[in-house]
Amino acid sequence: MSKNQLNSMKELINITVIDRKGEKHSLEAPTDMNMNLMEVCKAYELPVEGTCGGMALCSTCHCYVESDHELPEASDAEEDMMDQAFFVESNSRLGCQVRIVEDLDGLVVKLAPEAG
Amino acid sequence: MIKTDIIIVGAGPVGLFTVFEAGLLKLRCHLVDSLPIVGGQLAEIYPKKPIYDIPGYPSVLAGELVDNLMKQIEPFNPEFTLGERAEKLERLENNHFQLTTNKGTVLEAPVVAIAGGLGCFEPRKPPISNIADFEDKGVEYIIRDPELYRDKRVVIAGGGDSALDWTIFLAEVASEVTLVHRRTQFRGALDSVEKVMALSESGKIKLLTESQVVGLTGNGHLDAVKIKHSKEGEKEKETDHFIPLFGLSPKLGPIGEWGLNITKNAIEVDTLDYQTNVPGIFAIGDINTYEGKLKLILCGFHEATLMCQSAFKIINPDKKLSFKYTTVTGVDGF
Numbered sequence: 001m002s003k004n005q006l007n008s009m010k011e012l013i014n015i016t017v018i019d020r021k022g023e024k025h026s027l028e029a030p031t032d033m034n035m036n037l038m039e040v041c042k043a044y045e046l047p048v049e050g051t052c053g054g055m056a057l058c059s060t061c062h063c064y065v066e067s068d069h070e071l072p073e074a075s076d077a078e079e080d081m082m083d084q085a086f087f088v089e090s091n092s093r094l095g096c097q098v099r100i101v102e103d104l105d106g107l108v109v110k111l112a113p114e115a116g
Numbered sequence: 117m118i119k120t121d122i123i124i125v126g127a128g129p130v131g132l133f134t135v136f137e138a139g140l141l142k143l144r145c146h147l148v149d150s151l152p153i154v155g156g157q158l159a160e161i162y163p164k165k166p167i168y169d170i171p172g173y174p175s176v177l178a179g180e181l182v183d184n185l186m187k188q189i190e191p192f193n194p195e196f197t198l199g200e201r202a203e204k205l206e207r208l209e210n211n212h213f214q215l216t217t218n219k220g221t222v223l224e225a226p227v228v229a230i231a232g233g234l235g236c237f238e239p240r241k242p243p244i245s246n247i248a249d250f251e252d253k254g255v256e257y258i259i260r261d262p263e264l265y266r267d268k269r270v271v272i273a274g275g276g277d278s279a280l281d282w283t284i285f286l287a288e289v290a291s292e293v294t295l296v297h298r299r300t301q302f303r304g305a306l307d308s309v310e311k312v313m314a315l316s317e318s319g320k321i322k323l324l325t326e327s328q329v330v331g332l333t334g335n336g337h338l339d340a341v342k343i344k345h346s347k348e349g350e351k352e353k354e355t356d357h358f359i360p361l362f363g364l365s366p367k368l369g370p371i372g373e374w375g376l377n378i379t380k381n382a383i384e385v386d387t388l389d390y391q392t393n394v395p396g397i398f399a400i401g402d403i404n405t406y407e408g409k410l411k412l413i414l415c416g417f418h419e420a421t422l423m424c425q426s427a428f429k430i431i432n433p434d435k436k437l438s439f440k441y442t443t444v445t446g447v448d449g450f
Contacts (some may be wrong), residue, residue, distance in 0.1 A: 051234060051366065053411070057161050058365065080303040083275035084363040086243045088298060088328075090346075115243050 013105035017046055018066070020111050029100045037063070037109065038095035048111065054096035059085035061095035062112035069107050071098060086115040120146040120195065121431050122424075123215050123225040125202045125371070128156020130401030130416030131231035132185040132194075137424040139192030139449065140442065143431060146223055148215065150236040150369075152199035155182035157233055160364065169414060181413075191449025197221050201236050205374045205397075213396065227396055227427040230383060231416070232403040234366030242273070242360045244332055254338025255358050265290045265357060271341050273329050274361035275299060280308040282361065287320050294322040294353065296329055296343055329358065371403070379405055389426035390419045396430055398423045 011031040018024050029040040038061035041048040049060035056077045062085050065071060071093065074082070078097045082088050092112065098104070122138050124131045127149035135145045153159050155178075163179035170176055176184075200217035205228065208214050215223045239257035241247060247255060256264075259282055269292040272283050280302060283295045295312065302309045316323035324343060330350065331342030341358050344350045368381050377384040377393045382405035385391060390398050400423055401416035409415075428437050 052157075052161060055162060055165065076303070079299070079301075080276070083298055083303060084240060086240075086362075113243070115240070 011102070013100065013102060013107075015040065015100075015104065015106075016108040017041060017044075017063075018108070018110040019046060020113060031100055031102050033100075035100045036096050037061070037098040037100065040100060041095060041111075046111070048095060050096060052096075056081045056094055056097055059094060059115075062087070063093060063095050063109040064089055064112060065091045065093055065107070066110050067106060067108040069104055071104075085112075087112050118146055118195070118197075118221070118223045120144050120223065120225045122146075122227045122229055122427055123148065123213065123223050124229045124231055125149075125215070126156060126231040126233055126401070126403070127151075127154040127196065127198065128231060128233045128401065129158055129181060129185055129413050130233075130420055131156070131229070132182070132189055133417050134229055134231060134400065134420040134424065135189040135192050135194040136185075137421045138427065139189065140440070140447070141424055141428045141437070142450070143424065143428060144194075144450070145192070146195040146197065146225070148197045148200060148202045148217060148221075148223070150199070150201040154186065154196065154198065155179070157366075158182050160237055167413070169412065171414060191447050193450060197223070201369065202232075203370050207396075211396075226431050227398070229420075229423060229427070230371060230392075230397065230399040230403055231401045231420070232368075232371055232399075233401060235368040235371065235381070235403070236366065237364040238367050238369070239360075240362040240365045242329065242362065244330065246332055250332055250334060250338045250358070253336065254334060254356060255332070255360070257360060259359060262286065262289055267291045268356040269354065270294070270357045270359060271296060271329065271343075271353065271355045272359045272361060273297070274363075275302050275304070276361065276363060277304040277308060278363075279361040280304045280312050282359065283321060284308060284311050284315065287315050292322070292355075293320075294324060294355070296324045296327050298326065298328055300325045329360070332358065382409075388422075390423045391426060398427065 012028045015027045027044050038050045051060045052058040078094050121143040122145045124145050124147045127147040138145050158178035165178050166175045200219045203218045204216040206214050212224050212226050213228045266289050268290050270290040271294045273296045275297040286293050315321045326346040327343050329341045330344045333340045340352050340354045342352050383399035385399050385404045387406050390400050392399050400419040402411045
């Protein structure tokens with residue numbers, strides 16, 4: 001999806017994604033399309049694989065929440081998958097389990113290193 | 117040497133359905149998969165998840181879809197080589213392909229269909245810088261022979277069923293078992309969790325939670341692991357073996373070295389018939405890429421169907437292919 005297409009939609013929030021090289025990307029994400037953070041990253045062609053398609057069954061969308069937004073607690077499925085992930089920190093989340101909602105405007109996340 | 121019409125690399129849903137479409141054209145298939153079971157991701161990653169976009173099924177569990185596909189292809193007697201990874205693919209003088217697996221099985225066919233999905237499932241390796249130095253020298257990702265650990269000290273890492281099950285099993289075999297887990301809770305079968313807790317309380321095993329193995333030391337063979345506790349910091353623990361059990365993740369693997377055009381871990385194909393840049397080698401399902409590609413099972417089924425038409429022409433250059441509906445002719449197996 002191009003930035004123009006995203007811009008034409010209503011209910012946009014801004015998200016900053018810091019990639020693995022430390023580069024910051026400002027993304028606009030629609031809140032009315034039932035999207036998750038992994039999908040938004042992919043739409044902007046950031047290096048997020050999303051191998052399992054968003055079922056919390058791989059950890060290729062693993063990221064760290066850098067801003068002080070309060071996210072809903074991780075589900076058991078997400079925690080279970082985190083057990084198989086590496087470089088897990090206290091602010092780790094799976095992007096596919098983070099729903100794009102209004103409250104997340106201004107969210108800053110950093111992509112976790114790619115692992116085995 | 118196994119001879120067939122189409123070698124199908126990958127026994128996921130698309131590979132399985134290829135057998136059906138090929139069978140309708142009287143073409144025989146042999147499937148190779150690195151997993152010991154059929155079904156690919158559906159069986160390995162999400163057998164209990166419902167799928168809602170298979171035409172005609174408002175909802176079907178992934179595992180059920182695999183069972184149904186196996187039933188659907190039964191009349192065509194597909195052959196399987198499971199638990200072996202397709203390793204080497206060469207073209208022979210007769211223009212056929214020869215595929216060799218990592219266990220030395222050799223197959224020959226005029227057509228190869230790569231339905232490899234995300235690639236081969238391989239154990240996830242913890243990102244410890246020198247871990248490769250100790251592989252099979254104290255570090256094992258898969259337990260092949262439990263006797264290897266008799267009267268040895270073992271550190272297992274992970275929080276899933278396999279980590280729990282092997283901890284319970286090796287408690288009776290090894291001289292010392294330490295289970296290292298990132299959290300205090302365990303996923304996995306409740307029964308296994310309770311057993312591990314009981315073993316820990318009775319002192320038969322050591323349980324280190326909120327901990328991760330972050331370093332390995334040894335001289336030629338593993339001597340010790342460095343374990344980092346989330347609050348208490350690092351400490352070293354002497355051990356003979358370290359077994360990280362973090363599940364499987366897919367890797368493109370040897371397919372990447374078969375001379376095919378690859379973009380972003382996917383094989384480029386012509387949408388006319390999903391043939392790759394090498395005539396006679398097709399790529400279908402999640403492993404291929406083309407403009408407008410969608411990684412959907414139903415798209416893979418379509419790709420398999422068109423692919424078989426071209427495969428027929430390669431295999432039977434002098435025969436005329438007449439298109440038939442199953443409603444007219446039924447399914448005539450062999």
